[in-house]
Amino acid sequence: MGDSKSRVAVFAGIAAVLMLAAVIAAAVLFSRNSEEKHDTGKPGVGTTSKAVKLVCSPTDYKETCEKTLAGANTTDPKKLIEAAFNATVGSITEVLRSSTLLKKAATDPSTKGAFDVCDEVLENAVDDLRSSIQKIESLDAGKAKAYVADLRTRLAAVGDDQETCVDAFENTTGDTGEKMKDLLKTAKEMASNGLAMVTDLSKILGTLQLSKVLGSGGGGASGARKLMTEEYIDRRILQVVELKPTMVVAKDGSGQFKTISDALKTLPMKNNETLIVISIKAGVYEETVILPKKVNKVVLLGEGPTKTVITGNLNFAAGVKTYHTATLAVNADEFIAKDLTIENTAGSEGHQAVALRVSGDQAVLYNVNIFGYQDSLYAHKYRQFYRGCAISGTIDFVFGDSLAIFQDCTFVVRKPGPNQACMVTAQGRIDTRSPGGFVLQKSRITAEPELLSTKPAVKVYLGRPWKEMSRTIIMNSDIGGFIDPTGWSPWAGTFAIDTCYYAEFENQGPGSGTSGRVTWKGIKKITPQIAESWTGGVAYGGDSWIKTAGVPYVPTMMQV
Known part of the structure; x- marks a missing residue:
C-alpha cells in the first residue's frame, strides 16, 4: 500500500x-x-x-x-x-x-x-x-x-x-x-x-x-x-458535519410544520452558506415536494425508510410531462437526504412516473428508498452520490445524464405491465465530452417475487441506450440470474449500439456471466485501471462534498 x-x-x-x-x-x-x-x-x-x-x-x-x-x-x-x-x-x-x-x-x-x-x-x-x-x-x-x-x-x-x-x-x-x-x-x-x-x-x-x-x-x-x-495530492482533513435539526416537520402537528412543502417555503431563495436540516418525523406525507433552485445545502432527515414516507402519483398517462411528475424534485445544489422513502404510486399503467428527480449538483442520498415503476429515479444532471439506497421499478427506472455513483445500493426489478420488458438503467449522455455516466459499485440487482413467478418470464436487462453516448459501468456487484444473458437491450434498431459505453467488471452472481452478452461496439472490456477511474475519488474531480456529508463512502475500488 x-x-x-x-x-x-x-x-x-x-x-x-x-x-x-x-x-x-x-x-x-x-x-x-x-x-x-x-x-x-x-x-x-x-x-x-x-x-x-x-x-x-x-x-x-x-x-x-x-x-x-x-x-x-x-x-x-x-x-x-x-x-x-x-x-x-x-x-x-x-x-x-x-x-x-x-x-x-x-x-x-x-x-x-x-x-x-x-x-x-x-x-x-x-x-x-x-x-x-x-x-x-x-x-x-x-x-x-x-x-x-x-x-x-x-x-x-x-x-x-x-x-x-x-x-x-x-x-x-x-x-x-x-x-x-x-x-x-x-x-x-x-x-x-x-x-x-x-x-x-x-x-x-x-x-x-x-x-x-x-x-x-x-x-x-x-x-x-x-x-x-x-x-x-490533496491531504486536507475534512470535517464531518453534525446534522442538528434546523426545523421539524411532523404530520401530527408536533413540529413547526405539518408538510415538507410548508417548511421549504420559509427558506431564503438564495445561495445558502450553512446547512438547513429539516427533520421529518414518522408519517406518510402525501405531497409534491419541490426544492427550488439556489435553495442550497438543504438536508431532509427522516426517521427511517419504513417510517418517513413522501408519496405521490403524478404520471405521464394523466397528462403530466415526465419532468414534472416527480414526487420530490431537487433543483438546488448540495442536497442531502437520509433515512426516508420517496415513492410514486402511479403503477405501470401510469407509464412515466418519477419518484425522485435530482437536477442539482453534488447531491448525496443515504439509506433512502426510491420506489416506483417506469422512470422511478431521474438522475437528471450534474454529480450525484447514492449510498445504501434501494431503488425499485420496471422500465428505465434509473435514467438521466448525471455522473451518479451508486455504492452498496439495491436495484429491485418489479413486475411490469402486459407485454413489457424491464430495463434497470437508461443513461442519457449526449456528448462525448460529458462527464455523465452511471456507476453501480458493490451493489445488487434483484427482483420482487412477483416478477420471478411470472409466466412466461419477463425479459429483464441491465439497461439500454436512451441517448447516443449512453454510459453505464457495473462493477464488483451481484447480478441476479433473472437478467437476460444478452445483458443489454437496444433502444430502437441499431441506435447508439456503436456509440454507447457499457462495461461490466468483476461482478458476481448467477446473472453476471458475460459470454452471452451482446457484441455491440459499445460493449467495453475494461482494465482494473479503467475501473479505478470510475471510483468517486477520481471520477468526480473532487469529492469533499461527499466526505463532509456524514455518510459512509469509499473513494476507491470496493470488493464484493
Whole structure:
C-alpha cells in the first residue's frame, strides 16, 4: 500500500510538471502572437483569427465557433471563451423569447406543458452558463482539476437541459417540437463547443497569462508546489458535519410544520452558506415536494425508510410531462437526504412516473428508498452520490445524464405491465465530452417475487441506450440470474449500439456471466485501471462534498 501511494505521488508530480510546461509553451505562443499587434495596441485581424482558431480547435462545430467569435476584437483566449459562453447565453435567451410566442399560439395542453418544461430548463441553462463565465474569470491553475470538473459539469448540464426541452415534445401534436428543435440547433452546437473548450485542460490553462496561472506571488516553482499540494495530492482533513435539526416537520402537528412543502417555503431563495436540516418525523406525507433552485445545502432527515414516507402519483398517462411528475424534485445544489422513502404510486399503467428527480449538483442520498415503476429515479444532471439506497421499478427506472455513483445500493426489478420488458438503467449522455455516466459499485440487482413467478418470464436487462453516448459501468456487484444473458437491450434498431459505453467488471452472481452478452461496439472490456477511474475519488474531480456529508463512502475500488 505504501509503495502504491509513492507511485501516485510521483505520477502526480510528473503530471503537474507537464501541465506547467504546457502552460509555459502556450504563454510563449501567445507572447509571439502579441508581437503581431498594430502600433495602436489592438490586435490585428490575423492575430485575432489565429486566437479564435486556437480556442475553437478542440470543438466539433468549428464553423459555428468561429462565426460566434468573429467579432471578438481580442487575442486573449480567456476572454474569447467568455465571449463564447456569453454568445450561448444570448442564443438560448432568444430561444426563450421565441418559445413564449409559440406557447401562446399552442392549443394542445400537452404542447403547452412541453413549453412549461422548456421555460424552466432553458432558464437553468442560462444560469449555468453565467456561472461558468464567473468561473473562467477566476480560473486558478492551482485548483485546475476542481475548476475544470465544475466547468465540465455545468456545461454538460447546459446541453442536458436543452435536450430535456426537446424531449418534452414527444407525443405532442403538430410540428411545434420540430420547430423547437430547429430553434435550439445553434445553441446546442454552441453549448457543445463550450464543453469542448474546457475539457482539454492543458489548452484551457494555456489561454491564461502565465503570471495569473502561477498565482499572484507567482514564480514557477511556487506555482508548481501549489498545483501539486492543493490539487494532485490533496491531504486536507475534512470535517464531518453534525446534522442538528434546523426545523421539524411532523404530520401530527408536533413540529413547526405539518408538510415538507410548508417548511421549504420559509427558506431564503438564495445561495445558502450553512446547512438547513429539516427533520421529518414518522408519517406518510402525501405531497409534491419541490426544492427550488439556489435553495442550497438543504438536508431532509427522516426517521427511517419504513417510517418517513413522501408519496405521490403524478404520471405521464394523466397528462403530466415526465419532468414534472416527480414526487420530490431537487433543483438546488448540495442536497442531502437520509433515512426516508420517496415513492410514486402511479403503477405501470401510469407509464412515466418519477419518484425522485435530482437536477442539482453534488447531491448525496443515504439509506433512502426510491420506489416506483417506469422512470422511478431521474438522475437528471450534474454529480450525484447514492449510498445504501434501494431503488425499485420496471422500465428505465434509473435514467438521466448525471455522473451518479451508486455504492452498496439495491436495484429491485418489479413486475411490469402486459407485454413489457424491464430495463434497470437508461443513461442519457449526449456528448462525448460529458462527464455523465452511471456507476453501480458493490451493489445488487434483484427482483420482487412477483416478477420471478411470472409466466412466461419477463425479459429483464441491465439497461439500454436512451441517448447516443449512453454510459453505464457495473462493477464488483451481484447480478441476479433473472437478467437476460444478452445483458443489454437496444433502444430502437441499431441506435447508439456503436456509440454507447457499457462495461461490466468483476461482478458476481448467477446473472453476471458475460459470454452471452451482446457484441455491440459499445460493449467495453475494461482494465482494473479503467475501473479505478470510475471510483468517486477520481471520477468526480473532487469529492469533499461527499466526505463532509456524514455518510459512509469509499473513494476507491470496493470488493464484493
